[in-house]
Amino acid sequence: MSVSTIIEIFQDILDVKKGTVSLKTTSSDIDQWDSLATVNIIAALEEEFGIKFKLEDIQTVKTVQDFVELVQAHKK
Amino acid sequence: MSSSFKVRFAKYSDKENIMSFIGNYWAKNHILSNDQMFFDFQYRHEDDLQFVLALDTTNRIVGVLGYMQYDPEKNEQDIVLALWKVIPNLSDPVLGIKLIKYLRDNIKHRSMFCVGINKKTIGVYKFMGFQTGKLVHFAAFNTECKTFSIAIPPLKKKFFVCDDSWNFKKTKSVELSLEKLIKISGYKEKKPHKSKNYILKRYVKHPYFFYIFYEVYEKNFYLGLVVSREVQYLSGRALRIIDVLAENNNISRIINEFVSTLNKSCYEYIDVYASNLDMYLLTKGNYELVSDSQKITIPDYFSPFEKKNIDIHFCTTDNQPSCFFKGDGDQDNPRIRRESITND
Numbered sequence: 001m002s003v004s005t006i007i008e009i010f011q012d013i014l015d016v017k018k019g020t021v022s023l024k025t026t027s028s029d030i031d032q033w034d035s036l037a038t039v040n041i042i043a044a045l046e047e048e049f050g051i052k053f054k055l056e057d058i059q060t061v062k063t064v065q066d067f068v069e070l071v072q073a074h075k076k
Numbered sequence: 077m078s079s080s081f082k083v084r085f086a087k088y089s090d091k092e093n094i095m096s097f098i099g100n101y102w103a104k105n106h107i108l109s110n111d112q113m114f115f116d117f118q119y120r121h122e123d124d125l126q127f128v129l130a131l132d133t134t135n136r137i138v139g140v141l142g143y144m145q146y147d148p149e150k151n152e153q154d155i156v157l158a159l160w161k162v163i164p165n166l167s168d169p170v171l172g173i174k175l176i177k178y179l180r181d182n183i184k185h186r187s188m189f190c191v192g193i194n195k196k197t198i199g200v201y202k203f204m205g206f207q208t209g210k211l212v213h214f215a216a217f218n219t220e221c222k223t224f225s226i227a228i229p230p231l232k233k234k235f236f237v238c239d240d241s242w243n244f245k246k247t248k249s250v251e252l253s254l255e256k257l258i259k260i261s262g263y264k265e266k267k268p269h270k271s272k273n274y275i276l277k278r279y280v281k282h283p284y285f286f287y288i289f290y291e292v293y294e295k296n297f298y299l300g301l302v303v304s305r306e307v308q309y310l311s312g313r314a315l316r317i318i319d320v321l322a323e324n325n326n327i328s329r330i331i332n333e334f335v336s337t338l339n340k341s342c343y344e345y346i347d348v349y350a351s352n353l354d355m356y357l358l359t360k361g362n363y364e365l366v367s368d369s370q371k372i373t374i375p376d377y378f379s380p381f382e383k384k385n386i387d388i389h390f391c392t393t394d395n396q397p398s399c400f401f402k403g404d405g406d407q408d409n410p411r412i413r414r415e416s417i418t419n420d
Contacts, residue, residue, distance in 0.1 A: 043199065
């Protein structure tokens with residue numbers, strides 16, 4: 001699993017320039033990052049890593065780092 | 077990690093703040109931001125408001141989810157979602173989802189649905205386990221009408237084939253009619269199920285829209301009610317079927333036969349938006365399919381008037397097909413406050 005791939009997914013879906021998203025980025029940093037964008041990010045992560053998230057999984061995510069940890073937990 | 081936002085049901089004392097939120101973040105001049113009477117009509121239930129709120133640490137509203145209960149007396153009721161908005165740039169990227177989850181977890185219900193969802197949000201609803209679809213739009217055109225101001229009709233209009241054993245009686249005694257309706261066993265099982273009180277409030281006591289009710293009889297046997305509303309643009313008038321209160325398996329036949337009311341009327345057409353209708357029966361019968369048509373135009377917006385076809389999407393937690401209409405949820409309502417609204 002590559003962290004840079006996850007960051008690229010965020011940048012693509014949020015439609016922001018390269019370098020805008022880091023592991024510390026939260027939804028309050030980017031206008032376009034709302035529930036809809038989150039679901040699109042989740043769908044892209046599921047497809048990229050062959051995993052499946054549940055609604056409960058995303059209740060506490062706040063930062064990009066949280067998503068990385070979520071992917072890692074599902075890959076185990 | 078605990079959330080820095082609190083989610084709870086609204087109290088009546090939250091009304092002013094919710095109305096301000098709608099004006100600031102949903103749509104300036106929206107009727108729900110400036111018409112207290114209409115706001116109460118739509119969202120007040122006893123001493124509560126049918127809203128779930130998200131608040132920040134200063135108790136400022138940062139998200140709202142409106143809903144309506146079709147039969148609050150029952151645990152097995154159907155709930156329809158309405159206005160849903162969370163402000164941007166919050167530190168919780170799934171707060172909008174949490175509002176719906178809170179409602180699902182904290183109010184007893186049989187099904188939850190929404191008619192009129194934004195196409196962009198379909199993915200969110202699917203992720204939450206909702207089924208999604210589109211209401212199908214049909215219209216029947218008056219063969220005696222020479223000039224069409226509202227619609228663009230097909231080049232060749234159908235001549236209606238109606239069964240004489242059907243009768244549609246215009247009625248103002250809606251309460252009496254509903255007493256008959258709720259005794260029909262198939263109506264009790266209907267999904268979604270609207271209680272008598274909900275129907276009376278929604279269609280008879282509406283503060284701005286005037287609905288026209290027709291009792292439906294087949295061979296003198298009472299089948300239910302058609303709820304309709306007249307719309308007007310320039311010199312043109314049309315009749316819209318807003319709801320059909322009957323057993324689901326009779327609804328397509330009722331709609332097909334209802335065109336008999338067009339004869340000798342001043343209406344250009346009758347139209348209906350609904351899900352789970354018998355498309356074969358209606359298109360082989362008296363109706364044209366408007367959805368996805370390049371040749372027929374039946375507007376949905378009348379204030380301001382927009383001469384174009386509009387898709388209405390829906391979502392539902394129910395795996396079984398349900399019969400939704402334009403009258404479900406908050407779809408058939410004015411968007412801007414006016415002194416007297418007869419059209420929208």
